[in-house]
Amino acid sequence: MRTLAALLLCTLGSCCWFSPCAKPDEARRQGLVQTEARLADFSKAIGGYYGQRSQPVPTTFDEGTFFEVLAEAYPKLGQEDVREVKATYRVRARAVAGGYAVVLCDRKTGWKLMEDLSCTLDRVDLRTWEGSTQSACDFEADPAKLCR
Numbered sequence: 046m047r048t049l050a051a052l053l054l055c056t057l058g059s060c061c062w063f064s065p066c067a068k069p070d071e072a073r074r075q076g077l078v079q080t081e082a083r084l085a086d087f088s089k090a091i092g093g094y095y096g097q098r099s100q101p102v103p104t105t106f107d108e109g110t111f112f113e114v115l116a117e118a119y120p121k122l123g124q125e126d127v128r129e130v131k132a133t134y135r136v137r138a139r140a141v142a143g144g145y146a147v148v149l150c151d152r153k154t155g156w157k158l159m160e161d162l163s164c165t166l167d168r169v170d171l172r173t174w175e176g177s178t179q180s181a182c183d184f185e186a187d188p189a190k191l192c193r
Contacts (some may be wrong), residue, residue, distance in 0.1 A: 057076070063146060080134070081169040083126045084161050085146065087115055092163065094118035102163075106140040110146060134158070141188050150182035157182050164192035 063094040066085070094103055094114050103110070115127045125171055130136065135150040144163035160171040173180055 079176050080130060080149065081159060081172065083123075084149065084159065084169050085129060086123070087111075087119065087127070087130075087147075088161055088163050090115060090118040090120075090126055101143045101147045102140050104140045106138060106145050108136045108138040108147075109144070111136065111138040118128060135182060137182065137184070139184060141184075146184050148184055155182050156178070156180065160185060162188045162192055164188075 046188070082180075091102075091111070091114050092119070112127065112131060118122070119127055133152070135152050135155070136175070137148040138149070139146055140164065146160060146162045148160045149158050150156060158174040159169050161169040162185065164170050171185065
């Protein structure tokens with residue numbers, strides 16, 4: 046009987062160690078990678094929006110402004126992506142030295158997942174979800190240091 050219980054425990058343990066139970070983590074990782082790509086695309090749209098108007102990002106830029114500009118500047122076919130990010134993540138935004146920063150955080154835990162500092166338009170600048178430590182849903186204290 047003990048042998049059967051040990052065999053069953055090992056079988057269940059290996060199931061969770063390998064593919065069937067690991068898939069949710071992989072699905073979450075893929076979702077975050079997709080969100081990073083979307084956020085980089087959003088950054089291009091917002092940069093283009095202000096660039097076409099020869100205007101700097103306003104000092105009042107916040108998450109409301111972020112979504113307002115995307116509603117106007119992002120392709121209509123991509124508006125579902127904008128709605129999905131808005132619904133899935135806690136989004137914070139602010140103006141930073143002529144540009145802006147956008148932070149996406151987990152709605153359940155409140156942990157920061159990524160931050161786009163608009164330093165580069167082709168990638169998200171901070172991928173905190175990949176690290177081993179969790180951080181609060183706050184902006185980087187010294188974004189200029191990270192944009193060098």
